[in-house]
Amino acid sequence: MEKVIEKLSEDLSLIRSDRATPALVENLPVEAYGSKLTIKEVAAITSPDSRQLVIQPWDKEILNQLESALERFNPRIDGDVLRVTLPSLTDERKEELEKEVNQKCEEARIAVRRNRDKERDDVKKDPDENTRYRKFKELDDESEKINKQIEEMRERKAQEICS
Secondary structure, three states: OHHHHHHHHHHHHOOOOOOOOHHHOOOOEEEEOOEEEEHHHHEEEEEEEOOEEEEEEOOHHHHHHHHHHOHHHOOEEEOOEEEEEOOOOOHHHHHHHHHHHHHHHHHHHHHHHHHHHHHHHHHOOOOOHHHHHHHHHHHHHHHHHHHHHHHHHHHHHHHHHHO
């Protein structure tokens, strides 16, 4: 069930908040050296302020390939680096992102329930009633704990989007 939290954390990091974070672009593919690599494999990504990302390639010759990989962000070449300036989120877009966060969290809750039910089916095969009851209680407690973590993550991301 911990894998569900890891997956949710990864998914939520890809949802844009009102801050520029390297996670927005680090896994985008770029055609470099005759193969597809991710941006984080060919460049350093920094965020000097809340609205801007600076991508500095380790090899200056792939600057144009990086620019084409980032074209949806309207990058600007500034000497040896690419600068990506992100606009503020509109209220409508914030609502859409919040809905997406809620959807991802609900998918995580469903995955937790599925895992719990699958493990409960395995526990039902145990002949000892006391052991079954104890294991059911442990599963329910663990599921409840993970659901609380999911809710905390949802609240943090919603706050991050709205601020």
